Amino acid sequence: MTLPVALTGHDVIGQAKTGTGKTLGFGLPLIERVVVHADVDAGRATEEQLSDSPQALIVVPTRELCTQVTNDLQTAGKVRNVRVLAVYGGRAYEPQVEALKKGVDIVVGTPGRLLDLAGQRKLDLSKVRALVLDEADEMLDLGFLPDVEKIITMLPAKRQTLLFSATMPGQVINLARRYMSQPTHIRAAAPDDTGTTVANIEQHVFRAHSLDKVEMVSRILQAEGRGLCMIFCRTKRTAADVSEQLTRRGFAAGAVHGDLGQGAREQALRAFRNGKVDVLVCTDVAARGIDVEGVTHVINYQCPEDEKTYLHRIGRTGRAGASGxxxxxxxxxxxxxxxxxxxxxxxxxxxxxxxxSTSAHLYELLKITPGTSGVLPRSERTRAGLNAEEVEDLGETGGRGSRSGRSRGGRTAAAAEEAPAERPARTPRQRRRTRGGVSAEVAPNAAGAAAPAETEAAAPTDAPAAVLSDTAAGEGTAEAPRRRRRRTRSAASGEAGTEAAAAVEAVEAGAATDEAGEAEAGQAPRRARTRTRTRRSAVTPEAAPES
Known part of the structure; x- marks a missing residue:
């Protein structure tokens, strides 16, 4: 119903239930209408009509949907060699910029990265002849509307606009008409399909306690005929927790939510498509547009926010005529x-x-074998698991250093490890000790000869051994630093009193001898300058002599 109208260049509002092929509904007209070299060779176009700038733009709300639409259009456009590029956040800018320089026919992107590249003049939107808003009700929601309006202002006024979604409220259609010119509203449904949900989906709703939900899910995952399963949670923390608990119970589970890096999100979705993981726990980022063959069960672990979210969640099963x-x-x-x-x-x-989890009607309705426990038997653990799928290095932007391979200083971890080996070893600074301007770097046995005169007067030869040893230790060479010995307070106080008294007596005796010598020579007695070094740890307030 969409193809003949869209191929003529008219604006279209397309609405159909999930799993009915809306991607090719707008993708095939775009692939047919872009001008490529095959058209020039066949005489349907001229060389002047060829362009390296994008001729069609598709805006999608999530990164996962962006990669899926890109893959579908690349598969459909192989015969005509149509160049399709995915532009979304979480990846490095450089590969996307290089692809844009080489030339692109159709760009599929999320609003944030599209505005970034257009603002840097890396993405030229002046030649776009067709705009598609996939999941249009989400794109025209209050959260995305300012970005979508900015993108529309960069496009030519004369263009084709296509809107597609499974849910299209009336107010969204009224809002969309501002950006469209006489659109044709196409609503596709089977003649006997009068309900709002897909008829092939068997629906069950249970009132469950939050502490028992994991046990219930573990038993539902062991139902007869269960293939791939998607479990939807309302919060990122719940999704991570449920995935971890199911993994501990033996299920091959992966998680997709906003707290994960883009590499981990694509790893989990790729493992799910390849069958290495058969349980995907995710938030609503995977509720729209994701098409995986073989999904037989969808579990809403937490109640959806509204009826639109419910329709998109359960629409991941029962696609293309299959049941779920x-x-x-x-x-x-x-x-x-x-x-x-x-x-x-x-x-x-x-x-x-x-x-x-023990209710009899749960086992009966979902065809669960009676007596099934909440742990998967070891004989049924046949899936390879999430770790069997490699994480692709996307050069993620804004992530932690370990994910992007960069250290905090902007260098890679390998370069940071090699850097110390390139530099010469730094030698420690040598410090010189002096006494009264005279270098103390002399031999230990020459300490008495190198000492100043006032020190000789202060420390005569008949001084106690403790004073002499401390003085020599203080004026020794730098290679033999003074050693400090630890003593208990009681022993140190007893020895300190004896040493201090002996030192005072020696100083007084030396001063008296000097005064007597000066008096005999007829000189005025001068005050002796004393410098006595004692161990700091050996002098205590209790051991000081009384005056």
Missing amino acids: TAVTLVDWDDIPRWQLINKALDLPFNEPEETY
Whole structure:
């Protein structure tokens, strides 16, 4: 229904249920309408119409959806050699800038990185002839609306605008008409499919206690015919906690939420697609547009915020005509919120049945073998697990140093380790000790000859051994530093009293001898200058002599 209208260049508002192929609904007209070298060779276009600037722009709300749409368009555009580039945050700028310089036909991106590159004049949007807003109700929400409006102002006024989503409230359609010119609103549905949800999805809603939810999920994951499973949580912390608990119980589980680096998010989603992980615990970043083949069960671990989120969550299963099972666990506090969702979607679950991990009706409705425990038997642990999938180095921006391979100073860790080996070893500074301007670097046995005269007068030869040893130690060479000995307070105080008294007597005796010699020579007696070095640790207030 969309292809003939979009191929003529008219504006389109496309609305259809999840899993009905909306990506190719807008992707195929874009691939057909861009001008490539094959058109010039076939005579359908001229050389002047070729351009290295983007001819079509697709704006998506999440990084995961950006990579998925890019892969789908690259697969569909292989025959015409259409160049498609994904532009989103969490990756290094340089590869994206290099690809833009080489030339791109279609750009798929998230609003933040698109504005960054356009503001740096790396992305030229002046040649864009078609704009697509995928998940349009999310893109025109209050959170994204300012960025989307900035992007639209950079585009030519004459262009084709396409809006696609599974949910399209009336106010969003009214808002979208401001940016569109006489749009055609196409709403696709099967003739017998009158409900708002996909008919192939079997829905169950249980009232569950928060402390028992992990036990219930562990048993649901062991139901008959269970393939890949997605578990949705409302908060990032809950998603990380549930993934960790399921891993400890033996399940091959991975997590996708905003606190993870982009490399870890893509690792978990890639392992889920490859079958190495069969349980993906995620927040609502993976609720829109993600298409993984083989998803049989979707579990709402926490009640969704509104009916749109509920539709997009359970729409990860039952895609392209397949059947699936959706289980919603509603806590007591979330009953009013769930009743609003139930009324908006006209579902028959206004009063969910109270259910625990041991309830018989849980085993019966979900085809769980009676007696199943909350731990996966070792014989059934056949998946390789998340660690079997390598983490791709994306050159993440704004992440921790360990993720991006950079140290705090901007160098890599390897360069930081090699740096000390390149520098010569630094020698410690040598310090010289002097006494009265005379260098103390003399031999220990010559300390008496090198000492000044006043020190000789202060320390005569008949002085006690303790004073002489301290003086020699203080005026020794730098190679033989003074050694400090530890003594107890009682022993030190007793010895200090004896040493201090002997030192005072020696000083007084030396001064008396000098005065007598000067008097005999007819000179006035001068005051002797004394310099006595005693051990600081040996002098205590209790041992000081009385005056």
